[in-house]
Amino acid sequence: MNKHILIIALIVIGTLLAVNLFHEYEHENLKLLKLKEKFTVEKKTSVDHSKFQVLQQEFKTPQDVTKTCISCHTERHIEIMESSHWNWKRVAYVEGRGIEAIGKDNVLNNFCIGASSNEQACAKCHIGFGMTNDEYDFNNALNVDCMVCHDNSEEYMKGSALAGYPDRSVNLTKVAQSVGAPKRENCGFCHFNSGGGNNVKHGDLENALLAADRNVDVHMGVNGMDMSCVDCHTAENHQLKGKLYSVSSNNTNRLFCEDCHGDLPHLDDMINRHTSRVACQTCHIPEYAKVNATKMAWYWSESGKLKEGKPFSEDNDDGDHEYLSTKGRFVWEKNVKPDYAWFNGKADHYILGDTIKSIPVDMNPLYGSHDDGDSKIIPVKIHIGDQIYDKETKMLIQPKLFSDAKGDSAYWKDFDWHLAAAAGMKRVGLPYSGEYEFIKTKMNWPVNHMVAPADQSLQCNDCHTSSQDGRLAKLTGFYLPGRDRSYVVDFIGKWILILSLVAVMIHGGVRASVVLRKRKYQVDEINK
Amino acid sequence: MKQVLIYKRFERFWHWSQAALIMFLALTGFEVHGSINVFGFEKAVHYHRFASYGLLLLIAFAIFWHLTTGEWRQYIPTFKNLKVQFQYYISGIFKNEKHPSHKTELSKLNPLQRIVYFGFKIVLIPLVVITGILYLNYKTIDANNIIVISELSLDLIAILHTMGAFLLISFLVVHIYMTTTGSTPTSNIKAMLTGYEEIEEKIENKAEDKNEK
Numbered sequence A: 001m002n003k004h005i006l007i008i009a010l011i012v013i014g015t016l017l018a019v020n021l022f023h024e025y026e027h028e029n030l031k032l033l034k035l036k037e038k039f040t041v042e043k044k045t046s047v048d049h050s051k052f053q054v055l056q057q058e059f060k061t062p063q064d065v066t067k068t069c070i071s072c073h074t075e076r077h078i079e080i081m082e083s084s085h086w087n088w089k090r091v092a093y094v095e096g097r098g099i100e101a102i103g104k105d106n107v108l109n110n111f112c113i114g115a116s117s118n119e120q121a122c123a124k125c126h127i128g129f130g131m132t133n134d135e136y137d138f139n140n141a142l143n144v145d146c147m148v149c150h151d152n153s154e155e156y157m158k159g160s161a162l163a164g165y166p167d168r169s170v171n172l173t174k175v176a177q178s179v180g181a182p183k184r185e186n187c188g189f190c191h192f193n194s195g196g197g198n199n200v201k202h203g204d205l206e207n208a209l210l211a212a213d214r215n216v217d218v219h220m221g222v223n224g225m226d227m228s229c230v231d232c233h234t235a236e237n238h239q240l241k242g243k244l245y246s247v248s249s250n251n252t253n254r255l256f257c258e259d260c261h262g263d264l265p266h267l268d269d270m271i272n273r274h275t276s277r278v279a280c281q282t283c284h285i286p287e288y289a290k291v292n293a294t295k296m297a298w299y300w301s302e303s304g305k306l307k308e309g310k311p312f313s314e315d316n317d318d319g320d321h322e323y324l325s326t327k328g329r330f331v332w333e334k335n336v337k338p339d340y341a342w343f344n345g346k347a348d349h350y351i352l353g354d355t356i357k358s359i360p361v362d363m364n365p366l367y368g369s370h371d372d373g374d375s376k377i378i379p380v381k382i383h384i385g386d387q388i389y390d391k392e393t394k395m396l397i398q399p400k401l402f403s404d405a406k407g408d409s410a411y412w413k414d415f416d417w418h419l420a421a422a423a424g425m426k427r428v429g430l431p432y433s434g435e436y437e438f439i440k441t442k443m444n445w446p447v448n449h450m451v452a453p454a455d456q457s458l459q460c461n462d463c464h465t466s467s468q469d470g471r472l473a474k475l476t477g478f479y480l481p482g483r484d485r486s487y488v489v490d491f492i493g494k495w496i497l498i499l500s501l502v503a504v505m506i507h508g509g510v511r512a513s514v515v516l517r518k519r520k521y522q523v524d525e526i527n528k
Numbered sequence B: 001m002k003q004v005l006i007y008k009r010f011e012r013f014w015h016w017s018q019a020a021l022i023m024f025l026a027l028t029g030f031e032v033h034g035s036i037n038v039f040g041f042e043k044a045v046h047y048h049r050f051a052s053y054g055l056l057l058l059i060a061f062a063i064f065w066h067l068t069t070g071e072w073r074q075y076i077p078t079f080k081n082l083k084v085q086f087q088y089y090i091s092g093i094f095k096n097e098k099h100p101s102h103k104t105e106l107s108k109l110n111p112l113q114r115i116v117y118f119g120f121k122i123v124l125i126p127l128v129v130i131t132g133i134l135y136l137n138y139k140t141i142d143a144n145n146i147i148v149i150s151e152l153s154l155d156l157i158a159i160l161h162t163m164g165a166f167l168l169i170s171f172l173v174v175h176i177y178m179t180t181t182g183s184t185p186t187s188n189i190k191a192m193l194t195g196y197e198e199i200e201e202k203i204e205n206k207a208e209d210k211n212e213k
Helices: A002-022 A030-040 A062-072 A076-080 A119-125 A172-178 A184-191 A207-211 A269-276 A280-284 A417-427 A487-527 B009-033 B041-069 B071-075 B082-090 B111-137 B154-181 B187-194 B201-212
Strands: A089-094 A098-103 A294-299 A313-315 A321-324 A328-333 A339-343 A376-390 A436-446 B002-005 B196-199
Touching: A002 B009, A002 B041, A002 B187, A062 A076, A062 A172, A119 A184, A184 A207, A269 B041, A280 A376, A376 A417, A417 A436, A487 B154, B009 B041, B009 B154, B009 B187, B041 B071, B041 B111, B071 B111, B082 B111, B111 B154, B154 B187, B187 B196
Parallel strands: A294 A376
Antiparallel strands: A089 A098, A294 A328, A313 A321, A321 A328, A339 A376, A376 A436, B002 B196
């Protein structure tokens, strides 16, 4: 009978083990299959603009094109003129500030610092024509640039430093006849090249996405789902879903993976329950800048060196600028592991006129913490650097950087920070004491794109480890199994265990020696 | 001397499967804790959870068995002879003295065992089980998309659970050693395997007399 009991116990344990060892989820993820089905269907356009009578003409100015667009799409320009793409700002509520319009004319960054006084160049990425200064007429519908987003001919491009006007080579008629839904080339023209070059700012948005492998981006990979930007960033009345916290502040109009994939997208319950506090991107974007490098640091303080009185540049082996006299020194990195932060969808920004509170200056503090139930862990690209600020007023300086010619106080022509600072600050209506210095800054760029195929996502022990290389090693303030422990409890526990072992060994040893001595005594007695 | 059935069939099944489960849970649990590396974190978590369901089920059966058979009375602590029993383990045992307590069917635990097992059942197991159930369900998401047990801090749950685990394996060490202190070093283990143990008749009768009084 004794054997039976043991056998039953062993069978129970054996079964438990076997079920675990050999059980693999082989079910197809039906939710995912449905999504794939949905996005595999190619959308057909219902109109061919090249057949429209009104577009059979030689357009002399881009405004003529806009006028023609509006002649049929009679109210669309109104929608556009309410969008942040046009206004370059949003009205937002920020704790400690109240309600404020926040956008490119008052928020600074730590790349090219700010658009104010540099509109001529910066407006290359404004969906309008003729923004040369801060007196732009945001109510003139004719200046809406329909083509930059709707050109489907890949012909259209905005000219450099043309205040948002198209390049002179563009055949406007060809563009006007091609229009359709935005393609990745349209969005990418600005969003891939922001900061003055490919992949400079985002790290997860770059020209490689125009024809990416699915290992680079599982959604956009041309050998995969081949989705376009607007498949996710859908729009209603020209208000696009999703935004980035380099300029946004509020937890509104965000685009989530969950919008398509649902709250519980995995077949495994253990992984699903992570979704309440861990954003999808955290595990599914293990690296960014997977094809081309991105800028990780920008030191303005080193700018201004000249060779024989002329600006110069130094490139690295990949052809990226490591030094520019106009901009300073850069650090580029490829295949970067993100930093991680708690984020609840709210952010603040350095707004022109703010006095700095801490060094390095956090250009866009992301709010959130473990104790805030609405926060999730997200991956972030942190871009560091130094930039000009006023020692007396403790304000970051908006310098005038761009001008067509020398003698206009622009730093990129005259290489004089005093002149650039004075001119820039005068334009934004802030004081400049005449004393400048460079101050360390950091900026947070949530990483949302370049989602990896599922088999490349992070594994449990990438975070659940006490190793210093653990992905969440720096994100403290909460208990993470496998990483955290109470050292007191561990210490006491270990010693209780050790002392128990020692105690039974001593006790057993003494007992054994007593028995042995007695036996020896008996043997000796017998031998006598 | 007489062969007496001390441990009944269910009791032995319960004892050995609980022993196996606890050892397996300790192995996987300390892997989740980061102390050892056997299966890898992911598998350790899954095994630990699976085995914990087994243990919960077993405990449910054991509680039912103890209540229905009245065997739970075996664990009511008594302070009578507790000191004597303790002294036996720290001195008498070395002088080859007789066990101060005598096993019978109706009283198979000595006073020290009674108090230790009572603590084991009333404090240690509940501590590990309750924190374990909380851990098991921490931040699960229910059908209405509401996160369950999110207000309680995981620190507390996990640290108490770890504490329980350390105490459990320390208990295990001492417990296994103590099995060698029977009439022969293996007689206790044999009894737990077969159910039967040789018991001196005379003393058994005496004990019964006492109980009757």
